[in-house]
Amino acid sequence: MHAGFYGREPRNVPELELVIVGAGAAGLSAAIYAALMEINFVVVDAEQGGGLMTLAKTIENMPGVSGKRGPELTQTLIEQLERNGARVRTFEPAQELRFARGDLAVQTSRNAYRPKCVIIATGLELLGLREEYGVEGEREWLGKGVSYCAECDAPLFRGKSVLVAGNPFDAFVLARVAAQVTYLGPVPEEFRSQVPREILEANDIDYIEGDLQRLEGGTVLEAAVIDGVRRPCDGVFISRRKAGTEIYADAGLKLSRDGFIETNRAMETNIEGVFAAGDITGEPWQISKSVGEGAVACLSAFRFLTGRRMRNLGWALQDEWEQAGI
Ligand SMILES: Cc1cc2nc3c(=O)[nH]c(=O)nc-3n(C[C@H](O)[C@H](O)[C@H](O)COP(=O)(O)OP(=O)(O)OC[C@H]3O[C@@H](n4cnc5c(N)ncnc54)[C@H](O)[C@@H]3O)c2cc1C
Numbered sequence: 001m002h003a004g005f006y007g008r009e010p011r012n013v014p015e016l017e018l019v020i021v022g023a024g025a026a027g028l029s030a031a032i033y034a035a036l037m038e039i040n041f042v043v044v045d046a047e048q049g050g051g052l053m054t055l056a057k058t059i060e061n062m063p064g065v066s067g068k069r070g071p072e073l074t075q076t077l078i079e080q081l082e083r084n085g086a087r088v089r090t091f092e093p094a095q096e097l098r099f100a101r102g103d104l105a106v107q108t109s110r111n112a113y114r115p116k117c118v119i120i121a122t123g124l125e126l127l128g129l130r131e132e133y134g135v136e137g138e139r140e141w142l143g144k145g146v147s148y149c150a151e152c153d154a155p156l157f158r159g160k161s162v163l164v165a166g167n168p169f170d171a172f173v174l175a176r177v178a179a180q181v182t183y184l185g186p187v188p189e190e191f192r193s194q195v196p197r198e199i200l201e202a203n204d205i206d207y208i209e210g211d212l213q214r215l216e217g218g219t220v221l222e223a224a225v226i227d228g229v230r231r232p233c234d235g236v237f238i239s240r241r242k243a244g245t246e247i248y249a250d251a252g253l254k255l256s257r258d259g260f261i262e263t264n265r266a267m268e269t270n271i272e273g274v275f276a277a278g279d280i281t282g283e284p285w286q287i288s289k290s291v292g293e294g295a296v297a298c299l300s301a302f303r304f305l306t307g308r309r310m311r312n313l314g315w316a317l318q319d320e321w322e323q324a325g326i
Pocket of ligand 1 (some may be wrong): 285
């Protein structure tokens with residue numbers, strides 16, 4: 001992946017129209033649309049770009065790319081972006097967002113951008129990837145038995161034995177395919193579905209309580225140690241996620257109770273000209289949803305930019321367009 005700058009000089013728009021913050025599945029999708037639509041834009045990423053998708057061992061549930069490795073899909077999207085004349089500005093984190101009406105500012109580690117609109121696609125943080133939060137062995141067997149996504153990885157555990165330590169919903173997804181599913185209770189408070197033990201058991205999900213101390217294995221995960229007892233299993237599903245950072249609240253964005261950015265179906269936030277897409281808008285946390293929302297956010301941004309230019313030219317077509325759903 002190249003560090004660098006957007007390459008395409010849009011023919012008729014000299015000003016910076018759009019900043020896309022984050023170049024994971026959602027941000028790359030928005031950027032590909034922006035490049036194809038000749039929007040004058042910049043896409044920045046705090047790291048290399050690609051986001052969480054780069055950690056996926058194999059992707060089975062993204063229509064059209066079944067069996068691809070995460071890094072391969074990332075490369076495909078980056079190449080598609082570059083073929084259309086744009087590049088990700090890597091290792092350029094956004095540090096401050098200031099959104100006054102009609103005056104948007106994105107301060108990154110290197111630049112102060114003043115775009116006409118912004119798409120936030122910064123994803124969420126998986127706490128298990130941080131040393132201080134993860135269970136011992138969690139990162140070691142990530143993709144080799146440890147999973148953060150039941151909807152993504154359930155087919156890999158067909159006929160196997162799995163432990164779910166987190167979202168009870170994952171246990172229901174896995175109960176369809178795995179030979180044995182054990183839920184490690186009690187259900188953490190952060191999950192809305194506080195499913196009682198009897199309901200889990202009525203769905204062929206074993207219920208135990210205890211403290212998950214560490215994971216053990218060889219080339220793949222073999223067991224979970226709970227309250228000092230080694231329990232053999234092929235998979236462990238852990239899901240501890242954290243949304244957003246203070247920069248969103250400080251910028252005046254409306255957040256959900258659990259910290260995700262609220263949007264409508266057009267991916268508009270409560271601030272005019274600011275859109276959000278991907279994991280940062282909340283569940284489900286999936287590549288296909290992120291890619292779809294990135295595309296919608298970019299189309300909405302284009303409509304916003306065009307309506308604004310019309311108004312500046314003295315036309316008032318915006319309302320008619322909105323009624324026509326353009
Ligand atoms: C191990 C694993 C396997 C998975 N497998 C699958 C699967 O098989 N199928 C599936 O559908 N989903 C899968 N997922 C989930 C999927 O990867 C995510 O839902 C999806 O990639 C989210 O994309 P996103 O663009 O919204 O966010 P992210 O991928 O999190 O991307 C956000 C980007 O924003 C950047 N960023 C963050 N903060 C800033 C900032 N301040 N300034 C600039 N940039 C910033 C980050 O560096 C990152 O590149 C998996 C996830 C994991 C962890």
